[in-house]
Amino acid sequence: MSEERRADIRPGRLPPQTYAARFADHVPPLTEAQALLEASRCLYCYDAPCMQACPTRIDVPSFIRRIAEGNVRGAAESILTSNPLGGMCARDCPTEVLCEQVCVRNTEQGLPVAIGRLQRYAVDGLMAGAHQRLFTRARPTGRRVAVVGAGPAGLACAHALARRGHSVALFDARPKPGGLNEYGIAAYKVAGGYAQREVQWLLEIGGIELQCGWRLASAAQLEALRREYDAVFLGLGLAQTYRLGIPGEGLEGVADAVEFISRLRQTPDLAALPVGRRVVVIGGGMTAIDAGVQTKLLGAESATIVYRRGEQQMPASRKEQDLARIQGVIILHWLAPVEVLGEGGSVRGVRFARQRLEDGRLVPAGEELTVEADMVLKAIGQRLEAGLPSECGLAQRDGRIVVDESGRTSVANVWAGGDCVADGEDLTVYAVAHGLRAAHDIDTQLRNVRARADG
Amino acid sequence: MAQLDIDFCGIRSPNPFWLASAPPTDKAYNVERAFEAGWGGVVWKTLAEAGPPVVNVNGPRYGALLAVDRSLIGFNNIELITDRELEINLEEIRAIKRRWPDRAVIASIMVPCKEESWQAILPRVEDTGCDGIELNFGCPHGMSERGMGSAVGQVPEYIQMVTAWCKRYSRLPVIVKLTPNVTNIRMPARAAKAGGADAVSLINTINSIMGVDPETLTMSPAVGEQGTHGGYCGPAVKPIALHMVAEIARDPETAGLPISGIGGIGSWRDALDFIALGAGSVQVCTAAMVFGFKIVQEMINGLAGYMDRKGLASIAQLRGRAIGSVTDWQFLDLNRVSKAVINQDTCIQCGRCHIACEDTAHQAITAQRDGRRHFEVKEEECVGCNLCVNVCPVPGCITMRELAAGEIDRRTGRVVSDTRLQWTAHPNNPLRSGA
Numbered sequence: 001m002s003e004e005r006r007a008d009i010r011p012g013r014l015p016p017q018t019y020a021a022r023f024a025d026h027v028p029p030l031t032e033a034q035a036l037l038e039a040s041r042c043l044y045c046y047d048a049p050c051m052q053a054c055p056t057r058i059d060v061p062s063f064i065r066r067i068a069e070g071n072v073r074g075a076a077e078s079i080l081t082s083n084p085l086g087g088m089c090a091r092d093c094p095t096e097v098l099c100e101q102v103c104v105r106n107t108e109q110g111l112p113v114a115i116g117r118l119q120r121y122a123v124d125g126l127m128a129g130a131h132q133r134l135f136t137r138a139r140p141t142g143r144r145v146a147v148v149g150a151g152p153a154g155l156a157c158a159h160a161l162a163r164r165g166h167s168v169a170l171f172d173a174r175p176k177p178g179g180l181n182e183y184g185i186a187a188y189k190v191a192g193g194y195a196q197r198e199v200q201w202l203l204e205i206g207g208i209e210l211q212c213g214w215r216l217a218s219a220a221q222l223e224a225l226r227r228e229y230d231a232v233f234l235g236l237g238l239a240q241t242y243r244l245g246i247p248g249e250g251l252e253g254v255a256d257a258v259e260f261i262s263r264l265r266q267t268p269d270l271a272a273l274p275v276g277r278r279v280v281v282i283g284g285g286m287t288a289i290d291a292g293v294q295t296k297l298l299g300a301e302s303a304t305i306v307y308r309r310g311e312q313q314m315p316a317s318r319k320e321q322d323l324a325r326i327q328g329v330i331i332l333h334w335l336a337p338v339e340v341l342g343e344g345g346s347v348r349g350v351r352f353a354r355q356r357l358e359d360g361r362l363v364p365a366g367e368e369l370t371v372e373a374d375m376v377l378k379a380i381g382q383r384l385e386a387g388l389p390s391e392c393g394l395a396q397r398d399g400r401i402v403v404d405e406s407g408r409t410s411v412a413n414v415w416a417g418g419d420c421v422a423d424g425e426d427l428t429v430y431a432v433a434h435g436l437r438a439a440h441d442i443d444t445q446l447r448n449v450r451a452r453a454d455g
Numbered sequence: 456m457a458q459l460d461i462d463f464c465g466i467r468s469p470n471p472f473w474l475a476s477a478p479p480t481d482k483a484y485n486v487e488r489a490f491e492a493g494w495g496g497v498v499w500k501t502l503a504e505a506g507p508p509v510v511n512v513n514g515p516r517y518g519a520l521l522a523v524d525r526s527l528i529g530f531n532n533i534e535l536i537t538d539r540e541l542e543i544n545l546e547e548i549r550a551i552k553r554r555w556p557d558r559a560v561i562a563s564i565m566v567p568c569k570e571e572s573w574q575a576i577l578p579r580v581e582d583t584g585c586d587g588i589e590l591n592f593g594c595p596h597g598m599s600e601r602g603m604g605s606a607v608g609q610v611p612e613y614i615q616m617v618t619a620w621c622k623r624y625s626r627l628p629v630i631v632k633l634t635p636n637v638t639n640i641r642m643p644a645r646a647a648k649a650g651g652a653d654a655v656s657l658i659n660t661i662n663s664i665m666g667v668d669p670e671t672l673t674m675s676p677a678v679g680e681q682g683t684h685g686g687y688c689g690p691a692v693k694p695i696a697l698h699m700v701a702e703i704a705r706d707p708e709t710a711g712l713p714i715s716g717i718g719g720i721g722s723w724r725d726a727l728d729f730i731a732l733g734a735g736s737v738q739v740c741t742a743a744m745v746f747g748f749k750i751v752q753e754m755i756n757g758l759a760g761y762m763d764r765k766g767l768a769s770i771a772q773l774r775g776r777a778i779g780s781v782t783d784w785q786f787l788d789l790n791r792v793s794k795a796v797i798n799q800d801t802c803i804q805c806g807r808c809h810i811a812c813e814d815t816a817h818q819a820i821t822a823q824r825d826g827r828r829h830f831e832v833k834e835e836e837c838v839g840c841n842l843c844v845n846v847c848p849v850p851g852c853i854t855m856r857e858l859a860a861g862e863i864d865r866r867t868g869r870v871v872s873d874t875r876l877q878w879t880a881h882p883n884n885p886l887r888s889g890a
Binding site: 105 | 522523524525803804805806807809810822828848849
């Protein structure tokens with residue numbers, strides 16, 4: 001490629017009227033007839049494996065039975081009692097490796113009960129009804145808890161604490177609450193503004209004061225929260241992304257996949273969003289898939305996900321990989337980026353080195369390969385904001401905050417959960433489970449303190 | 456190739472599948488289509504005496520019990536007997552029989568319990584050339600309030616009386632259709648025989664209310680704000696019908712009386728049940744109303760295939776073959792011992808057998824072994840009740856194994872005996888023979 005060129009990154013690659021359909025629900029909601037039929041496949045197992053596989057222990061047989069009995073509200077109640085973000089989890093949980101993986105219908109029929117879709121049917125049914133309120137807030141306790149981060153962990157924690165009568169101050173650095181549900185996951189998984197719809201439902205419990213645009217940036221701020229509140233919960237997420245650390249990373253056209261998705265989620269006009277003609281996504285997780293698929297949906301001519309290990313090791317589930325392939329995304333394995341190639345300050349491709357495993361370690365296999373690109377999206381993982389946790393005295397492991405089985409950090413009266421802690425997987429459902437267990441422990445502690453004070 | 460043709464108390468038909476007297480046989484148009492589809496016979500929708508026709512409701516006549524997948528389990532109706540002029544029905548019966556001489560055409564009749572009413576209608580029916588008559592002593596709704604239908608079928612003396620009139624005023628074979636809304640089906644069957652009936656048919660429908668609308672708290676189906684009980688039929692009633700058929704077949708007083716089996720027949724398997732328990736023909740309504748007349752082709756094919764496989768040349772060779780297997784509880788062999796066996800290779804680990812046994816039966820199925828999910832029968836607790844077999848979702852996964860004589864029953868510690876022991880001779884029975 002010798003002639004003078006700039007990377008081909010531009011908006012409006014598709015006819016304007018086509019965007020809405022391309023970004024609509026990629027798994028459509030079940031109709032009533034479909035839901036009843038699917039619900040009839042549930043065997044109401046004893047000590048159901050699906051329930052055990054759910055980090056929030058949703059009583060799957062109960063809610064499905066209630067759907068089959070025409071009791072949609074009761075089904076939603078069963079779900080949301082265990083997991084107040086059950087509507088979101090129904091959309092973005094990799095059910096194929098959680099509840100649906102262990103469904104006994106796999107063994108018998110080779111096809112699990114569509115638990116995720118039924119769960120969405122139930123929660124959507126409640127949300128569409130006239131009486132959406134399920135839970136009543138307990139008598140105010142007078143206790144105040146600060147929850148930092150209005151993502152799934154923080155929202156779950158705040159909701160559970162509010163239910164128990166505590167007052168919650170909920171902070172978030174971004175302009176809108178919801179965390180990755182609002183900013184981080186693919187648009188076609190949460191069509192119709194569901195993230196905000198869910199937050200609104202959660203806040204209706206009362207007793208939660210939301211403050212957006214507030215970032216925890218210093219140890220002094222955490223100290224102030226500890227002084228001012230009876231307990232603090234940190235659901236910080238992972239605000240920083242990893243760098244590739246290779247030449248050419250600063251070229252025009254190289255961006256963080258997280259940032260790209262965030263802009264996509266917030267844009268009022270998808271046709272105005274610039275996208276490369278040929279896109280390379282580096283990474284192998286859900287973010288890589290979400291980025292690759294959405295660039296294709298925006299009209300990229302090609303989208304190639306390049307992962308340094310094999311298909312088996314890819315963090316994105318098999319189902320996600322298949323989804324990407326169906327959308328025309330190419331997935332390459334065993335290739336590690338060596339250099340981002342540029343021309344005139346813009347990216348023109350990425351040079352990769354073939355990898356192989358040697359004693360469990362990745363080593364270059366000798367061969368190199370260049371993939372041409374107009375846009376390179378980095379999706380190689382996120383991490384905590386450097387320095388802050390240590391400054392705050394929070395013990396860490398593998399770059400994440402260490403918590404005990406109740407969600408307590410090494411700092412007194414500070415709990416944490418979600419992606420920022422070294423526990424579980426980076427999924428909404430684990431974040432919710434963390435938020436709930438911390439809320440339970442905070443509540444127990446606050447009641448004990450009061451009991452002692454009263455005594 | 457097995458022959459399916461029958462001679463049922465002198466009525467011949469190319470196969471044992473008849474459409475029961477009901478909406479599908481209301482008029483020539485339907486019956487024509489039924490015969491084209493392959494039905495062996497029809498029992499014409501019940502005729503009333505001459506005069507102003509019966510009036511039906513102008514709202515829902517039917518209600519259904521549906522499974523979650525909306526397959527029909529039970530069906531109910533409040534439709535009355537024919538609401539068309541007698542003369543029109545008779546003309547159509549005459550024309551149909553002329554066009555389809557090899558098929559059975561039977562006229563169902565319901566007129567008041569007065570001799571002159573029967574005396575008036577019978578010659579006119581016979582004049583159509585039909586093959587027989589069926590006396591509708593069964594319909595439990597509407598007409599029963601006017602002293603007909605099941606109001607007759609519930610009083611053996613009336614059954615005998617009317618049957619005798621019919622034998623007196625008609626040369627046609629008389630089939631008496633019985634109502635199941637009685638305490639002991641043997642009594643009306645004996646009465647029919649005493650009156651000279653050539654056969655009985657059963658069951659007619661069962662008194663039923665399908666449910667209550669949760670919004671309006673009105674029973675269903677309803678005509679406006681009120682409903683009335685209807686007659687229940689469909690797959691759900693088959694076991695009730697089979698019991699009644701078997702009772703008549705094994706009652707020494709009625710043994711050998713031809714029986715036309717009715718109640719929940721929707722497949723050749725259902726027909727097999729009735730025929731093996733003594734029915735010489737079977738009548739179908741609900742399955743046709745759900746699937747259309749073509750369904751008879753699957754029944755014919757299935758039954759013929761079964762008979763070929765079993766080496767049965769005719770319906771007569773199958774008829775009644777299971778009657779001897781029906782007995783009273785007191786004659787069951789109490790020395791037989793069975794234990795459930797769970798096939799671990801096909802078990803899908805749903806645990807339904809465990810929880811059913813644990814909560815409601817004999818605590819004879821494990822939930823775990825070595826800390827892992829595992830469902831296995833504890834023979835020392837198993838009484839062989841068959842509950843687990845019935846709740847298991849996998850066909851053939853749980854079976855019952857009968858212990859051989861000489862084996863030890865691990866529940867009781869006793870050796871299984873090879874001698875028969877009935878309650879009538881059981882040591883715990885104070886009234887045992889020889890006690």
